[in-house]
Amino acid sequence: MRYPPHIWRSRTMTRLAWPSAPPEFRNVRLRAFTNNDVGMVLDLSTDPYLPQIGSLPGNADAEQAHAYIERQHERLGTGAGYSFCVADRRTDEALGVIGLHLASIAAGRASAGYAVAPRSRGRGIAGQALTALTRFAWSVPGVHRVELYIEPWNLSSVRTAEFAGYEREGLLRSHQEIGGSRVDMLLYAATRSAD
Template sequence: MNVDPGRPIQLVLPLLAGRNVTLRSFRSDDAPMIQEASEDDLIPTITSVPTDNSEEAALAFIERQHERLHTRTGYSFAIADENYVAVGQIGLWLEHENHGRASVGYWIRPSARKRGYAADAIFALVGWARSLQQLHRLELYVEPWNEGSWRAAERAGFEREGLLRSWRQVGGVHRDMFVYSLITK
């Protein structure tokens, strides 16, 4: 196979298994899960989930997740439960890949929270990310009040490094964020 050195290698989304979840590509039948997430008070504010809960908006979101591979933005997975039904989303974002870093972001639909899906998805993603030679550090950012999210990160092995004051604009307001990291190598 001849590889053009000036052309980036296409990313491929793997299928990843956790204990109770599977990380897989988004499918059109995941639209109802996106529609539920769009009605959450926070998810559309801090993610690219649309505030419009129409099926068309949900399908457009799904298409954007597939495009992330083509643009090398990162890997966007649907988090599926033991019945292969989508319960959330997790991503490995490559904005700082050239510095050996990637960030992790995740959310769980409101009706599926408090079942350990987030921590299991983070474990599965981290296990796979360790195989990516270009990465040595994973980061994630969580608002201090979001105890469920930062506890899931800690259960998955991330360590809190500190508080970033006024770090990110959320809903038009600059918010503090805890920064977490996990060294992969």
């Protein structure tokens, strides 16, 4: 699917543009989702944690995986932000998903979320993808800060954040509900360097 070159972001009147060149870092490339990515989405849906924090149903079937891909395409058009498929830079194999969420762009803030499919874990993919996404974020007008919210038990996500240069800023107690319980979140952030 191709995105229109410019989409108006309603609240801030900032144009969101799909990147002219895919963001890349080391072995990964961030690109738009295609229907060829269904297998990766099905694999991702087997993770028991992800259905609690996102829109992908647990143990999805092919129809649900296709619907998930379509929802990713809609994010730019609605002004919600950017949703990328994380792909192998050499083979274009789908490895995971990463997004830049712009609900707080009027305040200069964005947040990011990422997940690597179980079959592709343990290779540093998430850290590379987050580095590529963060570099891309600084090209989005109005974004001066990118935040991550990580449950304290999720040490692999903490390592990912730190690999990509994010700094821990604190613990947000009872920050949000996940799986029917209020949970604490670690706040990590990266800020745009002053030019």
